[in-house]
Amino acid sequence: MSALAIRSRCRARSPWMPDEWCKTMRNVFAVARKDLVVEWRARLLLVRVLPFALLVLVLFAVALDSEALLERAAAGLVWLAAMFAALLVVQRCYDIETADGALDMLLTSVVEPSRVFFGKLLAVVGQLLVLVVVLVGGAVVLYGVRVDAAGLVLLVTTVVTAVIGLASVGTLYGAVVAQLTGRDSLLPLLAMPVLAPLLIGASRATEAAFGSQTIDLATGWAWTALLAVFAVVFTAAGAASFATLTEPDA
Numbered sequence: 001m002s003a004l005a006i007r008s009r010c011r012a013r014s015p016w017m018p019d020e021w022c023k024t025m026r027n028v029f030a031v032a033r034k035d036l037v038v039e040w041r042a043r044l045l046l047v048r049v050l051p052f053a054l055l056v057l058v059l060f061a062v063a064l065d066s067e068a069l070l071e072r073a074a075a076g077l078v079w080l081a082a083m084f085a086a087l088l089v090v091q092r093c094y095d096i097e098t099a100d101g102a103l104d105m106l107l108t109s110v111v112e113p114s115r116v117f118f119g120k121l122l123a124v125v126g127q128l129l130v131l132v133v134v135l136v137g138g139a140v141v142l143y144g145v146r147v148d149a150a151g152l153v154l155l156v157t158t159v160v161t162a163v164i165g166l167a168s169v170g171t172l173y174g175a176v177v178a179q180l181t182g183r184d185s186l187l188p189l190l191a192m193p194v195l196a197p198l199l200i201g202a203s204r205a206t207e208a209a210f211g212s213q214t215i216d217l218a219t220g221w222a223w224t225a226l227l228a229v230f231a232v233v234f235t236a237a238g239a240a241s242f243a244t245l246t247e248p249d250a
Helices: 005-014 019-042 046-065 067-099 102-107 114-142 148-176 183-209 217-245
Strands: none
Touching: 019 046, 019 067, 019 114, 046 067, 046 114, 067 114, 067 148, 067 183, 114 148, 114 217, 148 183, 148 217, 183 217
């Protein structure tokens, strides 16, 4: 499709949107749609990642075998399982691209690298949101946690901000190791230390949303604010450095 046709379609849908913004959004959603279609056909999330994450929750439920202890540990276990699953999702995302050189072709096309980053980030966020919602449901069933109306608002906000932060770190470090030998083991080694603060913040905020006696909602919102800062910083860093990180000699 020509540039004129793209601008015409964008103008027809959003007359107020500048041409460059319109083109950016189209590129971002095109990359995200590509990744999601590939995932939907491969069924990695449904066949491997989601069962693995739920199995982590079940194993801890059996190992701890204490209702009071499980209620206190529920939030941390949810995000621990989410972190491990996120690394699998990111690895799969880049394995597909590097196997046949698709990533190099994509980056040498007319699409700016930052748009590729945001597209991949959006695809990972979409998958992780589904995953975390299922994990929270699993925690409610297995661990007996309860969420009231005020806690639900905090929980939704925490999930969204933490997932964006988790996906931004994963997408950024996935690009770092994408063209390296042994990337499957390098990604966890590089990403997990960086994700430790996010894991702590998300666990504390989720614990407050679950109605814990040791942390109130106000403190939970403070942790969520830190999660938002974390997400913004790593999203900006990823967009700014993606082109350099994915260069053949980077």
